[in-house]
Amino acid sequence: xxxxxxxxxxxxxxxxxxxxxxxxxxxxxxxxxxxxxxxxxxxxxxxxxxxxxxxxxxxxxxxxxxxxxxxxxxxxxxxxxxxxxxxxxxxxxxxxxxxxxxxxxxxxxxxxxxxxxxxxxxxxxxxxxxxxxxxxxxxxxxxxxxxxxxxxxxxxxxxxxxxxxxxxxxxxxxxxxxxxxxxxxxxxxxxxxxxxxxxxxxxxxxxxxxxxxxxxxxxxxxxxxxxxxxxxxxxxxxxxxxxxxxxxxxxxxxxxxxxxxxxxxxxxxxxxxxxxxxxxxxxxxxxxxxxxxxxxxxxxxxxxxxxxxxxxxxxxxxxxxxxxxxxxxxxxxxxxxxxxxxxxxxxxxxxxxxxxxxxxxxxxxxxxxxxxxxxxxxxxxxxxxxxxxxxxxxxxxxxxxxxxxxxxxxxxxxxxxxxxxxxxxxxxxxxxxxxxxxxxxxxxxxxxxxxxxxxx
Numbered sequence: 330x331x332x333x334x335x336x337x338x339x340x341x342x343x344x345x346x347x348x349x350x351x352x353x354x355x356x357x358x359x360x361x362x363x364x365x366x367x368x369x370x371x372x373x374x375x376x377x378x379x380x381x382x383x384x385x386x387x388x389x390x391x392x393x394x395x396x397x398x399x400x401x402x403x404x405x406x407x408x409x410x411x412x413x414x415x416x417x418x419x420x421x422x423x424x425x426x427x428x429x430x431x432x433x434x435x436x437x438x439x440x441x442x443x444x445x446x447x448x449x450x451x452x453x454x455x456x457x458x459x460x461x462x463x464x465x466x467x468x469x470x471x472x473x474x475x476x477x478x479x480x481x482x483x484x485x486x487x488x489x490x491x492x493x494x495x496x497x498x499x500x501x502x503x504x505x506x507x508x509x510x511x512x513x514x515x516x517x518x519x520x521x522x523x524x525x526x527x528x529x530x531x532x533x534x535x536x537x538x539x540x541x542x543x544x545x546x547x548x549x550x551x552x553x554x555x556x557x558x559x560x561x562x563x564x565x566x567x568x569x570x571x572x573x574x575x576x577x578x579x580x581x582x583x584x585x586x587x588x589x590x591x592x593x594x595x596x597x598x599x600x601x602x603x604x605x606x607x608x609x610x611x612x613x614x615x616x617x618x619x620x621x622x623x624x625x626x627x628x629x630x631x632x633x634x635x636x637x638x639x640x641x642x643x644x645x646x647x648x649x650x651x652x653x654x655x656x657x658x659x660x661x662x663x664x665x666x667x668x669x670x671x672x673x674x675x676x677x678x679x680x681x682x683x684x685x686x687x688x689x690x691x692x693x694x695x696x697x698x699x700x701x702x703x704x705x706x707x708x709x710x711x712x713x714x715x716x717x718x719x720x721x722x723x724x725x726x727x728x729x730x731x732x733x734x735x736x737x738x739x740x741x742x743x744x745x746x747x748x749x750x751x752x753x754x755x756x757x758x759x760x761x762x763x764x765x766x767x768x769x770x771x772x773x774x775x776x777x778x779x780x781x782x783x784x785x
Contacts, residue, residue, distance in 0.1 A: 348720055348736045348737060351740060352736055355743045355744060355747065356743060358747070359488070359490040359747035360488035360491050361488070362490075362751050363488050363489040364486060364487070364488050365488075367486070368451060368452030370405050370451050370482075371401075372408035374451070375412065376408055376409070377482065378449060378480065378481070379409050380416070382413065382418065382449060383413075383416035386446055386447065388417070390419070390446040391419045391443065391445050391446045392413055392418045392420055392421065392446065392448075393420075393422055393424065393434065393438070393447070393448050393449070394406050394409055394410060394413075394420065395449070395450040395454050395455075396423070396454050397425065397453060402451075406423055421438060421443065422434055428457035428458045431458050432458045435468075435471075438473065438474065439471025439473050440471075442472075443473055444476075445474050447479075447480055448479045449480055449481075450480075450481050489750055490746070495746065497628065497632070498746065499746045500628075500629065500632040500742070501631060503738045503741065503742035504634070505530070505693050505694050506709065506712050506741070507639070507735060508635050508690050508693065509526050509530075509683070509687050509690040510734045510737070510738055511642045511682075511686055511734065512526075512570075512682045512684070512687065513526065513713050513714060513717050514729055515646075515655055515682060516584070516680060517714075517718075517723075518656060518659040518723075518726055518727065518729045519655060519659045519675070519676060519679055520662075520725065521679070522584050523584065523588045523680065524588040524710050525570075525588045525589075525591035525710070526687040526690075528591070528593070528594075528596040528599065528706060529566040529591075529684060530690050530705055530706030531596060531599040531691065531701075531704065531705045532562075532566060532569070532596075532691065533562035533566050533691025533692055533695070534562065534692070534705055534706075535599045535602050535701040535702070536558075536561055536602065537559055537692060537695055538608075538610070538611050538695060539602050539603065539609055539701065540561055541555065541611050541616070542609060542611075546612060546613050547612050547613065548613055552615055552618075555613055555616050559692045562688050562691060562692055563689050564685075566691065567681050567682075567684045568681075568684070569591055569595060570680045570682070570683050570684015570687070571677055571680065571681040571684065573680045574681060575677060578672075578673040578677060599703035600703040602703075603701065603703045608700040609700060609702070610699065610700045611700055611701065617697070618630060620694065620695070620696030621696065631697070634693070638686075639731060646730075654670045656728075657670050658672050658676065659727035660727035661727070690706075690709075712762075714766075715737070715762065715765070716734055716737040716738040716740075717729070717737060719737035719741065719769045720736050720737025720738070721734075721737070722734060723776075723777060725773070744758075744761065744762070745758065
């Protein structure tokens with residue numbers, strides 16, 4: 330291997346896997362920065378606590394279960410009770426109310442002379458009346474409670490960032506941006522830009538909500554009418570995307586100007602259709618399935634949809650004629666035209682896909698909040714373009730990878746989540762994101778200059 334090839338090899342690796350390496354470094358950094366004591370309240374911790382009680386209290390210990398009233402706590406309590414019963418323990422009750430309810434139940438047990446061995450709880454409920462001196466004062470006045478002990482799962486020191494719930498929150502947070510960024514990647518590869526996607530999010534959500542209202546959809550309505558409303562919103566945004574493509578190709582107007590106009594038009598139409606800035610509520614609870622529901626293995630449905638779309642887009646860009654044409658148009662439009670590539674058709678298709686995906690993003694967003702809002706999606710276009718650029722797609726066109734865009738969206742999500750966890754406020758976050766975009770564009774420019782120099 331020649332010295333020039335040896336020199337280019339590391340650069341090639343950085344070019345191919347640099348963003349992935351940055352993502353891993355960020356994950357490591359925020360894992361260390363958010364290392365803290367964690368207090369488990371999951372079902373596994375509940376079962377382990379029940380087994381601990383069975384070991385320490387052989388026979389049939391009397392147990393009172395105390396938790397908060399949240400959904401996760403109720404699952405914790407159910408798992409705890411199930412495992413305690415399996416081991417032969419006697420459950421004296423389950424308290425899910427306020428500390429006053431816990432005190433009242435303990436006083437009732439003491440007054441009845443029922444022996445209490447264990448109060449099974451977790452860190453967050455082992456406060457107030459169950460904590461230290463207060464618990465001793467209460468139990469010392471009741472002979473039946475004299476030997477009672479509060480037990481809870483041990484705390485563990487782990488990164489808050491790596492909690493499964495936090496990782497799912499990151500994926501759910503970026504899902505709308507990442508979905509639309511697929512279409513934006515295709516547009517930027519063709520040397521275009523689409524500034525209208527943020528407004529199209531609002532446009533789609535408002536169309537879905539208003540059409541659902543006009544059809545009289547209520548909480549009991551089935552999914553088929555809602556699906557029709559969602560498809561209407563996606564189709565409307567796809568048509569506006571196609572219109573942008575026609576303006577760019579048929580009249581030669583710069584994409585920046587066209588999509589800036591569509592951004593204003595779509596936002597204005599959203600306010601007109603919604604009748605003002607107020608949210609249009611979607612009554613059907615089933616509509617929240619896509620944005621707020623959880624499906625396979627507790628993974629949000631919007632994340633599953635995002636992953637499926639990225640797999641399909643990756644196949645489209647790497648295994649189809651259309652994908653090759655998109656790269657050809659971005660690499661050299663004139664050469665692509667002379668080679669028989671239908672340049673205008675490709676551009677119209679690309680802008681239509683971007684518009685339709687923005688519409689789908691609007692559907693997911695409105696599903697998450699259960700309403701369509703003409704104010705939603707403000708500033709999203711900048712985050713979407715940032716995800717594409719950070720993911721390695723060149724603003725000069727002709728190069729970029731769909732999976733790189735997914736990594737770029739993850740980088741933005743990890744940074745936002747990590748800064749929130751470490752207490753960084755909104756304004757410094759804006760500075761960080763601005764610098765990140767600037768660095769990504771600078772790297773792209775230096776890479777293009779390097780490529781140009783080596784080819785000359």
